[in-house]
Amino acid sequence: MATKKQNRGLGRGLSALMADVQPETATEDVGVSTPRKPDMLIPIDRVEANPDQPRRQFSKERLDDLANSIREKGIIQxxxxxxxxDKPDSFQIVAGERRWRAAQVARLHEVPALVRNxxxxxxxxxxxxxNIQRSDLNPVEEAAGYKDLMEKFGHTQEKLASALGKSRSHIANMMRLLGLPAEVLEYLRDGKLSAGAARAIITAEDPLALAKKAVAQGxxxxxxxxxxxAPAKGDTPAAPSSRKAEKDADTVALEQSLSSSSGMKVSIDHKPGDDKGSVTIRYATxxxxxxxxxMLGGDV
Structure with a gap:
């Protein structure tokens, strides 16, 4: 059997870590110059991006807009x-890479920073x-952020909802999107599909085909x-007595949510009108x- 993973407990907790990234004052994005006092000004060539930065896409148009704001008002947050x-006298970005990139476009020589160990x-x-709190993330980036916070740091949906000011259902619904095919997720990243449209596609028999049709026909x-x-073309509905009852949308959504959070295939069998049922979890390794x-509290 594999060696057990150790649960990590941050001494300060999620809420304490969030204190640094919560918008205590307005930022440069809304044009209100009430800056948060930095610890120091750092030459921009001594600051580097974090290679593990969870956000990979930065809109050139939005960077240019932010750079124009920075030229006029400076970096407020x-x-x-x-x-x-690995490099003495240098710093690595924890939060604020978009501001750092825009500062380079604006040709600033130094940036204000809060230094944390x-x-x-x-x-x-x-x-x-x-990223979740401040940036205009696409739905896939937002969902991946929630998934990372749960899987890598052991946070529950309830804890995230409370700390991030989101509803638990919002977090669950966003994470369900990660179960869609890769091509459908690309439509989401590119803005060709909304999160609401993608959630509707999840329950389709062929999500990719429906996504392509939705994009093509608007x-x-x-x-x-x-x-x-609707049943797929060519399908002949079976007689009610011999056909297995179809699962309702809530059951399908719950299956996908549990599959996403556990990383395993979860199937729920529950007869309408009956309090009894079963949950099947399939592991591959x-x-x-x-x-x-x-997860179940067992010892192996």
Missing amino acids: PLIVRPHP YDDTESLEVAIIE LSVREIERLAK LDEFDDLCR
Whole structure:
């Protein structure tokens, strides 16, 4: 069996880490010059991006807009940095890479920063929180951020909802999107599909085919929901007595949410009108079996 993973407990907790990334004052994005006092000004050539930065896409148009704002008002909200783990007298960005990139476009020589002695784990956690809290993330990036906070740091949906000011259902619904095919997720990243449209597609028999049709025809969410419930062409409905009852949308959504959070295939069998049912969890490797035993409180 695989060696057990140790649960990590941050001494300060999620809320304390969020204190650095919560918008205590207005930022440069809204044009209100009430800056948060930085610890220091750092030459821009002594600051480097974090290679583990969870956000990979930066819109050139939005960077240019922010650069214009920075030229006029400066950087109002400081970056959060830590001493570079490998380079003395240099710093690594924990939160604020977009501001740092825009500052380079604006040809600034130094940037305001809050210096924190975060370790690698804390640095990644704050970077994820900062992206979720501040940036105009696409739905896939937002969902991946929630998933990382849960899987890498052991946070529950309830804890995230409370700390991030989101509803638990919002977090669950966003994470469900990660179960869609890769091509559908690309439509989401590119803005060709909305999160609402993607949630409607999840329950379709062929999500990719429906997504392509929705994009090509510009279908509304209501139209997508109707098509997702319709039987595929060529299907002949079986007689009610011999056909297995179809699962309702809530059960399918719960299956996908549990599958996403556990990383394993979860199936729920529950007869309408009956309080009894079963939950089946399928593991593909012994490592997954170990993980399952830990989730259920077993000892292996």
